[in-house]
Amino acid sequence: MSDQLEQLKQLTTIVADTGDIEAIERFRPVDATTNPSLLLKAAQLPRYAPLLQKAKTWADRQGGSSAEQLNNMTDCLAVDIGSEILQIIPGRISTEVDARLSFDTAATLQRARKLIGMYEANDISRERILIKIAATWEGIAAARELEQEGINCNLTLLFSFAQAVACADAGAYLISPFVGRILDWYKQHQDADFQGANDPGVQSVSRIYNYYKHNGYNTIVMGASFRNTDEIRELAGCDRLTIAPTLMEELEQINAPLDVKLAAKNATSTEGRWAITEAEFRWNMNEDAMATEKLAEGIRNFAADQVKLEQLLLSS
Incomplete structure (x- = not known):
């Protein structure tokens, strides 16, 4: 019998949740x-030292204010690391827009188009890129416009059903519901058994998956932010799962059979298509303390790591 990672690959598209080239190669x-956060870790690896210097040199050539040069440095590094990863994988790389733009639709659009242009300057077509945007109302509005331009998006930091509904309505290519971070919140606030199918992050993704498939949405569901392999097994069959190397290694060590948990042909949902309005979106987020808190926390943490990445580039 093959190990569970190999079994999972037969059911689900596996996505590497890392910027570490060596882990991706393995x-x-x-x-x-x-x-x-992942770029910050990757930028400290010796393998990427030349890319840091290249990013600084390129940004210096572009000129502009110090803030513009910092933006150019981090964008250049993100695109160059993404370009290297694309030499190894057959599919797509997700590259994230600066989290500090999460509530600015126009600025998100501008940065997304810039990133696509930089990839195309590296002779990489937009069909291999997903622009990663926080699933705020403003971010989802940007994704709606980008998708119409042929720029596919990965809506990240997704914690609520309302976010998922809005993303599908906007025609987003892919969403990343954060399974483990949902579990973190519930473990902090409730004393209950959250193992296996009782995991609230697993339940959230399962509900979204069934809603999408039952109602004929094309938006891809990619479970993310896993805390353990049980969560991964409970979502076997989901469109995609983005998994950290440590958890992929754990799955490699297990030879037990892996059961299918999600399948489009079996999808059922009592919830019909919902063309959610901004007012409805904001009210539903307001009523969901977990989603509101985790979305805000995620944006803050990504923004903080963006600043650390800028400081690393300046000091390199």
């Missing part, structure tokens, strides 16, 4: 995803 996922 596990050979279809896609990969990065964010400021």
